[in-house]
Amino acid sequence: MKNNPELRTVTVTRYITPLREGGSLPALAEADDDFKYVLKFKGAGHGVKALIAELLGCEIARALGFKVPELVYANLDEAFGRTEADEEIQDLLQSSQGLNLALHFLSGAINFDPVVTQVDPLLASKIVWLDSFITNVDRTFRNTNMLMWHKELWLIDHGASFYFHHSWTNMEKQAKTPFALIKDHVLLPQASKLEEADLFSKQLLSEEKIRQIVDLIPEEWLNWEGYDENMQEIKETYTQFLLVRLENSEIFLKEAQNARKALI
Known part of the structure; x- marks a missing residue:
């Protein structure tokens, strides 16, 4: 293996x-x-x-x-x-x-409470950008999926991201979706620096870095019944989804900006 x-x-x-x-x-x-x-x-x-x-x-x-x-x-x-x-x-x-x-396991960590803890606008914007990028539907007021540990903010539970892979069709079209569900993001009200977050993130996520991350997927998780692609082709689909989405980040960036304007 x-x-x-x-x-x-x-x-x-x-x-x-x-x-x-x-x-x-x-x-x-x-x-x-x-x-x-x-x-x-x-x-x-x-x-x-x-x-x-x-x-x-x-x-x-x-x-x-x-x-x-x-x-x-x-x-x-x-x-x-x-x-x-x-x-x-x-x-x-x-x-x-x-x-x-x-x-x-972060022993002693407590769930993030947006009423109790104010998040810096740039940090909030970076988290909103991340969740728009990976299409994470699960960082809402109902379920923040963030913890406070030693007075610092930690992100957890990204298993509801990449929902395109449940249908596994029209990858390029899916990669260019605006991600309308960002309107429910718990940190959207504080995310006033989304353009700065976009520039910051795109500098760090090179193609090499994305390929390194996708290559972490173990072969044991890529034996999908009912799919024509082999293991390497499945990995390449994830890679291309991320690269296309990154190249077209203005689509989901604008969606987040418009959703925030509707809130405030």
Whole structure:
């Protein structure tokens, strides 16, 4: 199995508890490096596509300088979970044998509250730009998917991004969508420096960097039934989606600016 050396691989040793606020039943788990992780399962919800979205979204955020938890590949042994009493969880563990994805658990972190914490306009603009770029539908007032840890803002949970890959058609057309759902973004009211965020982000996201990030997708997650593309072709589709979207960022930038004007 070919994995990119930039991400560590751990083996899950203990299932601690489900985190039921997530629709895909992520869990708090411990691994053989003695660290705790939020474990995302390939056997849940949208399967490996949610893991791919999490991986790409998180690593693009990291490339742009945001604070995000360390990601690791998390291996589930075939014997893992057989003693789990909850049948739903046991089924999830059994269907997730092999390579999954986990984020380092930020012990003591609290959910970001936009009423309590004001975000700097440039930082807010960069986060809005990121979520417009990766088409992340899940950073709203209802579910901010941000944490405060040691008085700093951390971004989590990008599994609802890249929703084009659920239909996997008209990639170039999908890459040029304005992303109207940005109107619901929790930080849009503070995002008064979107043009600066656009310039900043485009300087950091070179084609080489994007290809490095896409290459992190493990081969085990690219065996898609019912698709004609091979593993390399699937990776190239993700790469081209990101490159086309980056080249045409004025489309989603204008959408975000117009959505913000409608708010204020």
